[in-house]
Amino acid sequence: MIKLYDFELSVNCYKARLLMSLLDVAFELVPVDFYPGWEHKTEEFKRINPLGHIPVLDDDGFVLWDAHAILVYLATRYDTSRQWYPVDDPQLLGRTASWMLFAEGTTNTASAARLHVNLGYDFEIESVRAGAHRLFRYLDEHLWFTEREGRCWVCPGDHPTIADIALFPDVALAPEGGIDLLDYPALRRWCDRIKRLPRFVVMGGIFPASPGR
Amino acid sequence: MNDEGIAAAPMLDAAFSWFPIASSEDLPFRHTYHTKLLGRELAVWRADDGYVNVWEDRCLHRGVRLSIGLNDGAELKCQYHGWRYASRSAGCTYIPAHPADAPARTICCTTFPVVERYGLVWSGEEPLGDVAQVALFGDEGLTLRPVPIHAPAALVAERLRSYRFRPNPTATGSSGECTVESGDERAVVVTARDGTAEMNVVFFVQPVDARTCVVRGLLVPRPVDDAVVGVLRHHNERMSTLRDEVEEAAAVMPPPPPMQPRVRAPAPVAEPTHTPADTRTAPLRVVVARKWATADGIAGFELESIGERLPAFQPGAHIDVHLPNGLVRQYSLTNGPGDVVRYRIGVKLEPDSRGGSKALHESIREGDVLAISEPRNNFPLRRDRATTILIAGGIGVTPLIAMAQALGHAQLDFRLHYFAQSPAHLAFPEVLDLLGERVVRHLGLGPTETGQRLQEILAERRPSSQVYVCGPGSMLGATRQMAAELGWPDDAVHFEYFKNTTVVDDSSAFDVELARSALHLRVPAGTTILEVLAEHGVIVASSCQQGACGTCLVSVLDGVPDHQDVYLNDAEKQRNDRMLVCVSRAKSPRLVLDV
C-alpha cells in the first residue's frame, strides 16, 4: 500500500492526502513529528529523504518527495480518467504545468506567512504577505473570467486538475498567515467548488462547505 | 447618455445612503459572501428562494464571523456551535447545546436593508429613499468585474472621471471620444462615442473602509452576447491600470483615520418570550393572502405580514389568532425551513365549535386582516437523535409537518405516521408528497387497528430514537401508555395536544410584592416573574431569558427564591438575597423584591 510520510498541519502533505482521497486511492500515513520534534531533520529521516522535508511518498518501494511531484505521479498513475493530469491534451497539460509553477509561488508566500504566524518561522512577513496578495489578485481575476466563460477550475476544461489541488490549500489557509481573502470573492467561490468535490477531505483550519446542488 | 444618467439627489450622509456591496453573481447557490461597508463586516447570503440576506458578520453567541458559516439554502449555520439563523428574520432557530429548548426570540442577528438591482446587491446602514436611479436602461446593463482598490473612495471616484475606454473594444483605433456625464464621490458616469457607437459606464464606489473601496461598474447598453467577454476584459484592463495608478498615489498620502462602524443599539431587552394566557397580546397584523380547502373539513390559511417582516419560528411553534368575534385560538405553523414569507396554518372545522374554527371557516376571507401573536414554542423539536418517529392523528399533523420538513432539510432520519379517515382527509397533501416515502399514511382505521398499528410503530425502538405525537387525546393516551410498556424513556416521547393549548405547567404559583413599586402581584404557574412584571408595566432589563447572563438580577428583601439560573454560584444562591427573575421562582408563598 502507498505510505505517506506526513505531518497533519502541513499544506504540502495535505495536497497529497487530498488528491489520494479524491482519487479514492488507499494509503496509510506515517506520522512525522515535524513540529515540535523536528523529526524530518534527523539522520534517520534523511535516509528516507536526504533533503529532510515532507511529504514523502512510498509507493511499494518507489520513493518520491515534493508535493507537486507527488501530485503529478499520483494523477498519472492512479487517475484512469486521465483528467486530473491531462497528458492526452498537450495544451491543457501545458496550462496545468504553468499553474503548478504558479502554485510554487503561492506556497512560498501565502503558506510561508502561515508558517511564520503558527510556528514562528523566520520570514520577512510583510514581504511574503505582499507577495501572496499579488498572486491572489491575479488568480481572483483569472477565476472571475473563468466563471464568465462558464468554467469552474483554474485550467480550461470541465474537470479539475492537480493545479487546483496544488493551489487550494495555500488559498484556503491563507487567513492563518494574516492574509485576508476579503478582496478575492472569486477565490472564495472556487474554494467552495473544490470543497464540494466527491470524497473531498478537510484538514485542520479548513472548514467544510455546505452541500451544493 | 444625457445628464439624467444618475438622478440628481442631494448627497446624503454615508450612513443614510445605499451602496452596492456585491454583484448578483457573487451570491451563487449556497455560498456565503464576505464584504465590508463603511468599516463594518457583513455576511451576505442568498437563500434558495432568491432572497439576499445582509447581516452583521457576528454570531450573537460568541462573536464568530458568520461569513465562514454554512448557507444551507434556508438558514445560516455558525461553524462554532451550530447555531442556526433563519433567512429574512435572522432569528435564531436552533441552539444544538440545548436541543430541548426553543431559542428566545430576542436572539436575532442585526440585519441591513437590501435591494437587488442592475445586477448589483445594494445595502447600507440606515439607507433612506431608493437606490441610485440609473435612467434609460432598466436592468439591461452588463455588470463589470468589481475591482477592489486600496485607496480611499473619494480619491478613486475622482480618478474615475479620467477613465477612458473604447465603445467597441474589438474595433481597432483610439479610445473613442470619452466624456464624463456626471459624477460625485459615490458614482461616476463616463460615455464613450466612436462614430455611431455609444457606450456608457456607470461606476459606483463601495467604501469598504477608510483605506479601501470596490469599484462596481455597469455597462449600458449590454453588448451582444459574443462580445461580452471581450468587453469585460477590455474594462478589466483599463480598471487595473487605473487601480495601479491610484494605489500608487494613495501609498504616499497620509493614511486617513480609520472608519468606526456606527455603534448600534444593543439587542432589544425585556421582551417577554411567552405571553400569559389571560392577557394575550397580538402585536402582529397579517393579511390572509390565501385561503383554501386543503382537506375535507380543513382550511389552509397563508398569512402575510403587513409592515414588519414575520419573526423567526421553529418547528413545533404556534401562533395565537385573534378573531373578530373576540375569540383567541392557537394554531401550529406548518412551515418548513426557509419558508418564511407567510405563516401557514391548517384549521379544522370543529363540529362543536364555540365560534373559533367556525369563524375562520365561514367568515374570514382572503384579504381580511387578522391580529396574531408572535410564534411561541411549547413543543420544540430535538434534533440530536438519530431517528425521529412522528405520529399524527388528524389535524394533529400540523406541527409534525413542520418538524418533518425540518428533519428532512437537516438530513436526519424520520418517519411521519399520519392517521386519518381517508385520503380526502389528509391535510397539506402537496407537502406530504414532497416528503416522499418517509410519510406513512394509515387510513380509515378503527380504534383497535389504530392501537395495533401504534404498537408496531413503537416496537421499533432504537437507543437514539425519539417520538413526537400530536392528535386526539385518546391517541395520545394510548401512545403514551404503549411507549412506557415498550420501554421508551419518558424523555424520548414528546406530546402536544392538537388544539395547541399551552401544555399544562404544574410549577409553582406564588405572590410577589414589589417594594419600590408598591405592587402586589400573583405569578401563576407557567408564567415567569419577568412576564408578570412586564404585564404590569414594570420593566426589568433582561437579555438571555435563560438565567445565564445575569441582566435581570434583582434584590430579594423577603421570601425564599427557587433559584433555577446558572448565573449565581451556590453560595450566592444560599444567601437568597438576589435572584434572576427570568427563570427563578419561589419556594415560599411570597417574595418581596426590591423593584
Next chain:
Amino acid sequence: MWSNSSTRPIVDSFERCTDPVALNQWHPLSAVAELRRGVTYQTLLLGEPLGYGIDDAGEPVVWPAKALHLPAGSPLPATPPAGLPTQVSYGYLWTTLGDPQPLFAIPEADEPDRRVLNAATIGIATSAPRAVENFLDMGHFPFVHAGVLGAEPHTEVVDYRVDVVDGEVWATGCRFPQPKAAPGSSASAMTDYTYRVPHPYCTILYKSCPFDESRRDVIGLFLQPMGEEAVRANMLLCVVDPISTDTEIRRFQLGIFSQDKPILENQVPRRLPLSPIAETPIRADKSAIAYRRWLSEMGLTYGVIPAADGAA
C-alpha cells in the same frame, strides 16, 4: 528557521501592558526541551520585548531587550542586566514582569509513570482569555472537532457544576459523548471532563484516561500573551499512555489545536468582552460565565473588554 533564533529584531510590536493583574503573573515563554543551550532567543511578553535562553548549566535566563538587545542566535549572556525572575515548571520556562504569587500546582506532573511533554506551541491571533474560554467549552466539539471530540447530532451539553474554589474556577461533572477520545481510543465513549482555571491565562483539563479507568489524563493550555490580541498557545500533556508514541500523541493534539485556531481567529472582537450582555450566553456556557465574572472580579483589563460599570 525560527524567528526566535532570527538575527533580525522582532518586527511585531505591541503596546506595553500596564495592567497590574497581568503583570503580576508567571507567564510561559517556551518549552525548555525545544531550546538549544547557550543561545539567545527573542520573544514578546505583554508587549515587552524579551531575550531569553537556557545557559550551559541548564539554568534559565530572561531579560528585557530594552536593557540589552542581542540578536537572536547570539551567545547567551551569563548575567544580563535587569534579569527577570524565572522558573522551569512542567517543562516550560516561566518568567514575570511583576511580583507574582507562586505558580499553580499540578500534582499529577510528579507521578513517575506519566508522560509529560509539550504537545505543541502555536501562534494564534487572539487574546489569551478567548483561548481559555474556548478550551472550557464543550458545545463546539461536534462542530469544530467533528468525528474526534464529538459528532452531530449528539450536541447536547448536559448540566454540570461550576465553583470558585480557593481562588480558582472549577467546572466538574462535565460529560460529553466522544467518538474518538484520545489517540489510544477508537470506540465512542461518554467522556468525563473536569476543567480548572487557576490563572487568568492558563487552564487545565482532567479527562477520562482510555488506558486506566482509575486515573485521569491532564492537559494544560498555557498562553503566552505576546500582546493583547496575539498569543502563543502551549499545550502540556501529562498522560497515562503506555502505547502511543510521542509523535502520535502530538499529532492528535495538534490536529485539535489546528481546528480551534481558525475559529479563534474569526472571533470578533478578539479581546474577551466581560459585560454579560455583550454576547449571548446559554446554560452550557456557565463555566465561561464564571470565568468572565472571575476575571472581572480580579480586575483584569489586559486581553479583555471590561464591563462598563467595572463589574459583571
